[in-house]
Amino acid sequence: MQDLVGHEESLADQHGLYEDRKITWEEDVDARFRAIEADPTVLIIGGGQSGLMTAARLRRLGIRALIIEKNAHVGDSWRQRYPNLTLHTPADHSSSTHASSTFPKYIPKGKLANFLDSYAVDHELCIWLSSRVQSTPVYDSSSARWTVEVQRGDRTVFLNPKHVVLATGSGRPRIPTWNGMDEFQGALYHSDFHKDAEQFRGKRVVVVGAGNASADICHDFVAHGAAEVTMVQRSATCVVSSSTMEQTHFKSPFPDGTPIEEYDFHTNSLPLAFLLQLNLSGGAQQIKMLDKELHEGLSKVGFNLTWELSPGSGEVGLLGFVFNRLAAGTMLDIGCGKLIIEGRVKIKQGQDISHLDKDGITFKDGSKLSADVIVLAYGLTGSFSLVALLGNEITEQLPPKVWGLDSEGELNQIYRPSGHPGLWFAIGGFSISRFFSKHLGLQILARELGIA
The missing domain is CATH 3.50.50.60 (FAD/NAD(P)-binding domain)
Structure with missing residues (x-):
């Protein structure tokens, strides 16, 4: 599925002249952000590549989406990692569009972090930085809305979105416990x-x-x-x-200049x-x-x-x-x-x-x-360690695994219904987030239109 007829993904109305020049672009963005913050339809937890690309898709579909990101700057989840880190996949495969001519083949983490920051600005995404979920979100089945307590800087804010998208990455550092760890002097x-x-x-x-x-x-x-x-x-x-x-x-397999949408369709066709x-x-x-x-x-x-x-x-x-x-x-x-x-x-x-x-x-x-x-170098706990964020009651309603292949050979629970109403997972590298974020957006749009 590419689009819902009559609700195609588009920003064609953004011609740059707002209300016949009566307001500026800055005033238009500010008004849109205030509307999103007052009543977000979708709350995205996590401002990495998956969260940003999902928010950009939703914006193009006309759906109000607010991102909360624990770090002080977009891209810090990459920027703060070890100095010599680069992506291990080529830039053409790993960016949100065909890679800029200024990108090296393997993008350094600092350049990637700056790219994510500019992506958020270019797509005019509404993001609360230095913000995190403060307590277990609560879902009200009668109103089909969540209550989410968010700590935004030194303020506590309660939000009531219809949908929550978890884009929190691959989990927390996995640290083993051995006898004598407190005795090691190095x-x-x-x-x-x-x-x-x-x-x-x-x-x-x-x-x-x-x-x-x-x-x-x-x-x-x-x-x-x-x-x-x-x-x-x-x-x-x-x-x-x-x-x-x-x-x-x-x-x-395509010549240079082929739209990345065609590349993604080919890559995901099997x-x-x-x-x-x-x-x-x-x-x-x-x-x-x-x-x-x-x-x-x-x-x-x-x-x-x-x-x-x-x-x-x-x-x-x-x-x-x-x-x-x-x-x-x-x-x-x-x-x-x-x-x-x-x-x-x-x-x-x-x-x-x-x-x-x-x-x-x-x-x-x-x-x-x-x-x-x-x-x-023990890796991370995995995105499926969810009890700390969602609590036992919600987690017990979910399938036991996020990621990995299901019985039909599809990835478990990501960019598709999770098993709990109004809860979605957006996880994966750049190419996965780039392609599947569109399908997640369409599923949320269909529910908002009452046709799913």
Whole structure:
């Protein structure tokens, strides 16, 4: 479905002359924002790419949408992350439109944050910054409205939207608990809080985890002169080089200048379950062959590789991990693989951690790694950890999983009815948010028109 007849997505009436020049553009925007703030039809919690793109779609459909964002600036969720972070997917695939000619192929986090900020301004989105939900939202089935208590700066505001969209990202940092964590005398922190490798020049570093964040951070420590960098790989990782991924998944079949809507339609025209079946039927093997040299080098130094979600389940490749686990357990290699092969990043493989002491980590097999710095690249809790925000009563009405493939091979609960009236989830990377935000907007519009 592309549009609802008579309610097509459009801003054609925005010709720039407001009430025959009786008011200015600034006054028009201010009046529209005041109307949204007084009675938002949709409250979007989270001002990252998913929340912003959903709000932009709703605006084009004439639906009042208010975003609340916990950070002080749009884009801070990217801006505040580790210094050397870039997107691991090409700019053409990862922006909200075809990438600007000023974008490098792999967009640095600061440039991406600035882009999101400008996107919010360009699309005239109504956003409350430094704002968060203060208590569990309450749904009134008789009025079909929510009551949401929002802390906006030093003020408490109660809102009554018809729809709440959760666009809160991939969850909170997952931090394990081991005996002796309080005894360790060095620096110990989650990868989400990695800021400055330079301050640890000449130090011994252990990064626990073997996914994308771990690879980036290990690379950062090597680049800034750490004395020794060790990656702890507890199980196995699905590794694909960025060049292979670009060649097999991100290379557009269309000539330059093709509207991105056509690109997105083509990309999403095949069912996800069918794409995974293609991988199971030999597609993953073909992709592996392109990275044969990389994989052989990693294996020789003890790095454990996999293309299966579980042993014996079949090789679904990186896409299987993306669609089922939000890419947990994968490494889209942009350089760390070479450092591992060269021995500049050492590998400690296959052993669980027993405890920490004052100067390092002891594993359950009795082996030990001395460390001045321990970084926990354990990923995030996942968007499906919802009890803290929604409470038990609402959470119990929802299916057990957000994200991952359902029995029909579609992504669970995102950009579609959640199982609870007036509650929606907007989650995913740029291409997913760009395409599916339109379909979420159409579903909300249909309900507002009384035809769904």
